[in-house]
Amino acid sequence: MTKLSSKHLLGIKNISREDIDLIFSTADNFKAVINRPIKKVPSLRDITIANIFFENSTRTKLSFELAEKRLSADVINFSAGSSSVKKGESLVDTVNNILAMKVDMVVMRHPNPGAAMFLSERVDCSIINAGDGAHEHPTQALLDAFSLRERLGDLTGKKVLIAGDILHSRVALSNIFCLQKLGAEVAVCGPSTLIPKHIEALGVKAFLNFRQALEWCDVVNMLRIQMERQDIQYFPSLREYTMQYGLSRQLLDEVGKEDIIVMHPGPINRGVEITSDIADSEYSIILDQVENGVAVRMAILYLLAGQANSAN
Numbered sequence: 001m002t003k004l005s006s007k008h009l010l011g012i013k014n015i016s017r018e019d020i021d022l023i024f025s026t027a028d029n030f031k032a033v034i035n036r037p038i039k040k041v042p043s044l045r046d047i048t049i050a051n052i053f054f055e056n057s058t059r060t061k062l063s064f065e066l067a068e069k070r071l072s073a074d075v076i077n078f079s080a081g082s083s084s085v086k087k088g089e090s091l092v093d094t095v096n097n098i099l100a101m102k103v104d105m106v107v108m109r110h111p112n113p114g115a116a117m118f119l120s121e122r123v124d125c126s127i128i129n130a131g132d133g134a135h136e137h138p139t140q141a142l143l144d145a146f147s148l149r150e151r152l153g154d155l156t157g158k159k160v161l162i163a164g165d166i167l168h169s170r171v172a173l174s175n176i177f178c179l180q181k182l183g184a185e186v187a188v189c190g191p192s193t194l195i196p197k198h199i200e201a202l203g204v205k206a207f208l209n210f211r212q213a214l215e216w217c218d219v220v221n222m223l224r225i226q227m228e229r230q231d232i233q234y235f236p237s238l239r240e241y242t243m244q245y246g247l248s249r250q251l252l253d254e255v256g257k258e259d260i261i262v263m264h265p266g267p268i269n270r271g272v273e274i275t276s277d278i279a280d281s282e283y284s285i286i287l288d289q290v291e292n293g294v295a296v297r298m299a300i301l302y303l304l305a306g307q308a309n310s311a312n
């Protein structure tokens with residue numbers, strides 16, 4: 001297969017295993033490119049991409065911008081806070097005005113679940129979802145799985161635990177879909193108040209006891225508590241949360257996990273969900289995830305630009 005099945009990347013739920021394999025094989029090539037002394041290729045020289053962010057971001061925004069520049073695309077960046085959205089302009093009007101300036105693709109982060117899908121049905125360009133509320137974060141899941149594949153090879157039968165605030169996490173949902181499509185077994189762990197009620201219907205195991213969950217898994221992906229999406233208190237205090245669900249070297253030693261892989265999508269709250277002696281340890285592939293994010297996003301941009309005029 002040489003083409004993705006859609007002209008957008010809105011989520012992992014609706015893409016195929018073949019799409020994921022194509023993104024990974026393309027990212028393998030771009031990873032080689034960005035490790036060369038000359039890191040730039042002319043692949044998207046005639047393409048203009050707008051990064052429109054309605055929510056804060058460090059990694060995703062910079063990683064997309066760097067991926068676009070490595071592909072020689074022209075790039076414009078839009079931050080909602082300093083735009084005419086503040087004067088009442090709608091999302092569709094905003095994007096149509098950007099497209100009128102001859103922009104070809106839009107990368108969008110938005111606090112509302114479904115915002116990327118909504119936009120893709122109303123404007124005439126490829127949309128890449130860079131995170132829509134607590135719904136999906138497809139490029140994060142793809143870079144996470146790409147990083148695991150680099151370490152473990154085939155993910156079939158590998159046991160991946162996602163721990164923390166599952167309820168408010170777009171990373172969790174996209175990771176569940178992506179890892180399952182790649183044949184991995186997925187479990188989640190956290191306080192019962194932060195685990196969606198029907199998560200097991202997705203074929204996911206749910207643990208409330210972090211120690212038991214760690215005993216089960218080959219890989220643990222630690223998520224932060226998303227305070228900005230919590231309107232009520234889901235656990236008594238951060239201190240108690242850390243005592244029950246924080247990952248530390250002492251806990252890994254007690255559980256006897258010597259070959260576990262530790263991931264985190266960032267941003268990390270050190271001392272809450274993970275201690276520095278693990279975040280910066282030999283177990284951690286956190287910075288590999290960030291490095292691979294550029295190659296994976298280059299692959300997605302390249303593949304979508306190649307089929308922007310297809311009928312999907």
Ligand code: CP
Nearest residue numbers: 057058059060265266
């Ligand atoms: N992982 C992630 O999405 O990080 P940012 O919010 O900094 O983009």
